[in-house]
Amino acid sequence: MTQIHRAERRVAPAGSVEYDADVLVLGGGPAGTWAAVSAAERGARVVLADKGFCGTSGATAAAGTGVWYVEPDPAQREAAMANREKLGGYLQDRRWMARVLDRTYQQSNRLADGGYPYPLDESGTSQRDSLQGPEYMRLMRKRTKQAGVTILDHSPALELLVDDDGAVAGASGLRRQKDDRWTVRAKAVVIATGGCAFLSKTLGSNVLTGDGYLMAAEVGAEFSSMEFSNPYAISAAFGSVTKTLFFGWATFTYDDGTVVPGAASKGGRSAIARALLQGSVYAQLDKADGDVQRHMRASQPNFFLPFDRTGIDPFTDRFPITLRLEGTVRGTGGLRIVDESCATSVPGLYAAGDTATRELICGGFTGGGSHNAAWAMSSGAWAGQGAADYARHLGLTASRRLSSAGTVAFRNRPRRMFAPAVLAKAVQDEVFPYELNYFREASRLQGALARLDAAWRDISDADAANKDDLSRAREGAAMLATARWMYRSALTRQESRGMHRRDDFPDQDDRQRHYVTTGGLDEVWTSARPHAEATYLEAAE
Numbered sequence: 001m002t003q004i005h006r007a008e009r010r011v012a013p014a015g016s017v018e019y020d021a022d023v024l025v026l027g028g029g030p031a032g033t034w035a036a037v038s039a040a041e042r043g044a045r046v047v048l049a050d051k052g053f054c055g056t057s058g059a060t061a062a063a064g065t066g067v068w069y070v071e072p073d074p075a076q077r078e079a080a081m082a083n084r085e086k087l088g089g090y091l092q093d094r095r096w097m098a099r100v101l102d103r104t105y106q107q108s109n110r111l112a113d114g115g116y117p118y119p120l121d122e123s124g125t126s127q128r129d130s131l132q133g134p135e136y137m138r139l140m141r142k143r144t145k146q147a148g149v150t151i152l153d154h155s156p157a158l159e160l161l162v163d164d165d166g167a168v169a170g171a172s173g174l175r176r177q178k179d180d181r182w183t184v185r186a187k188a189v190v191i192a193t194g195g196c197a198f199l200s201k202t203l204g205s206n207v208l209t210g211d212g213y214l215m216a217a218e219v220g221a222e223f224s225s226m227e228f229s230n231p232y233a234i235s236a237a238f239g240s241v242t243k244t245l246f247f248g249w250a251t252f253t254y255d256d257g258t259v260v261p262g263a264a265s266k267g268g269r270s271a272i273a274r275a276l277l278q279g280s281v282y283a284q285l286d287k288a289d290g291d292v293q294r295h296m297r298a299s300q301p302n303f304f305l306p307f308d309r310t311g312i313d314p315f316t317d318r319f320p321i322t323l324r325l326e327g328t329v330r331g332t333g334g335l336r337i338v339d340e341s342c343a344t345s346v347p348g349l350y351a352a353g354d355t356a357t358r359e360l361i362c363g364g365f366t367g368g369g370s371h372n373a374a375w376a377m378s379s380g381a382w383a384g385q386g387a388a389d390y391a392r393h394l395g396l397t398a399s400r401r402l403s404s405a406g407t408v409a410f411r412n413r414p415r416r417m418f419a420p421a422v423l424a425k426a427v428q429d430e431v432f433p434y435e436l437n438y439f440r441e442a443s444r445l446q447g448a449l450a451r452l453d454a455a456w457r458d459i460s461d462a463d464a465a466n467k468d469d470l471s472r473a474r475e476g477a478a479m480l481a482t483a484r485w486m487y488r489s490a491l492t493r494q495e496s497r498g499m500h501r502r503d504d505f506p507d508q509d510d511r512q513r514h515y516v517t518t519g520g521l522d523e524v525w526t527s528a529r530p531h532a533e534a535t536y537l538e539a540a541e
Contacts, residue, residue, distance in 0.1 A: 028054030031353025034380030055141030088363020159406030341386025364498020
């Protein structure tokens with residue numbers, strides 16, 4: 001039987017709670033729970049802090065998801081890797097793709113052994129290429145607790161802690177239900193707080209505001225592929241569910257009922273975006289026969305909730321649609337990882353799931369489920385193991401002097417405070433419009449960046465947020481920082497590749513088969529980094 005090691009709770013001043021741990025995991029979605037379990041299985045004392053309730057918050061818990069699960073047959077694996085390379089602009093790394101396929105196969109089988117109710121096909125074979133979010137995350141919470149992990153629910157992290165050498169050594173945040181603060185001193189931290197969807201009202205994304213990005217940037221972490229962060233998902237205009245797959249059976253029409261030329265769920269979303277710039281667009285799932293309709297309702301019942309509530313039959317009635325920005329939740333940008341343990345460029349800091357770049361397996365394009373779910377399982381496990389190994393090698397840390405790394409909304413300055421809601425709206429005004437973010441062009445990007453940079457200067461000079469506004473203020477600052485990294489990277493990549501489209505550079509340029517790295521807060525910088533294949537070839541020589 002595996003020995004369980006639990007984090008030690010410290011005696012803390014009134015109004016706070018403190019823990020000592022080997023590994024702190026920020027985020028309680030798939031990547032975070034896999035990281036916590038994996039670290040605990042390495043013998044680490046682990047604390048997991050979630051912004052919501054671990055097991056129910058985030059994008060996965062709210063819906064079903066496909067999984068990049070492929071049997072270990074060489075021909076099948078080769079086809080699975082080759083299938084997405086062109087779509088991703090040939091920025092993937094075959095070594096990482098193979099690693100993720102191997103680990104996803106193992107993790108999915110572990111879920112089955114742990115009691116996940118995979119459906120059976122007609123021959124009785126377990127179908128492990130999809131997961132129902134509620135059941136999946138309920139099981140992951142159970143496994144996390146069984147591993148001895150201390151879970152802090154409704155406890156958003158606000159800032160990281162660092163030692164005198166700049167290594168990450170914990171974090172602090174809020175306990176919303178207790179109306180007080182928490183602090184965890186840890187030897188390593190895994191950030192698995194998800195991506196940034198800019199409060200676009202996509203289902204499950206209300207907690208995904210890029211918080212981990214901001215905290216990581218404050219300690220000097222680097223980001224990669226942030227230009228690949230502008231996926232828009234099709235949704236009913238009156239709903240938040242973004243199951244774009246179902247729109248493969250749709251006909252898209254203008255207000256007068258005429259068909260929108262070229263509009264489609266796959267390969268035709270730009271036509272929908274251009275039509276929406278002119279007026280309303282409608283959809284009808286009229287291409288789905290009776291069997292398909294029954295399968296849709298059985299597999300994704302939450303997709304139909306807004307229709308049932310409004311008395312609309314999506315198979316026989318036209319309904320208005322919109323495109324909702326999903327940002328880095330469905331993009332591939334995120335924290336740059338520097339080795340196979342999913343370490344970042346900052347000692348003691350690891351990244352997993354949507355918080356980490358998916359460029360190594362997806363290149364410049366991904367989407368909902370499948371590769372994203374596989375990456376969460378795999379990177380979560382690697383980050384948890386890496387953090388646990390780092391903590392063990394670090395040894396005793398009693399002598400480390402720690403300081404807070406938080407900047408925006410923490411500084412005490414004799415100036416005005418900023419309004420979090422106003423800031424969030426200002427960021428949305430720059431990232432939601434299709435003509436700015438979907439169809440990119442230098443002068444439009446430069447104009448948006450000028451406004452975003454000015455907003456950053458304003459909040460950098462603002463006074464500390466009050467207690468009630470602190471969490472929302474940090475969310476707004478994180479969204480603003482994310483938007484600036486996105487657009488600065490988009491300006492740097494002067495071509496169209498993957499999901500990144502430039503009206504002024506409509507073609508893919510083979511000379512730009514590289515990664516764009518970015519970082520910084522007061523001054524955002526970018527640089528080109530060789531594609532992984534070129535790096536390994538140079539090393540071999």
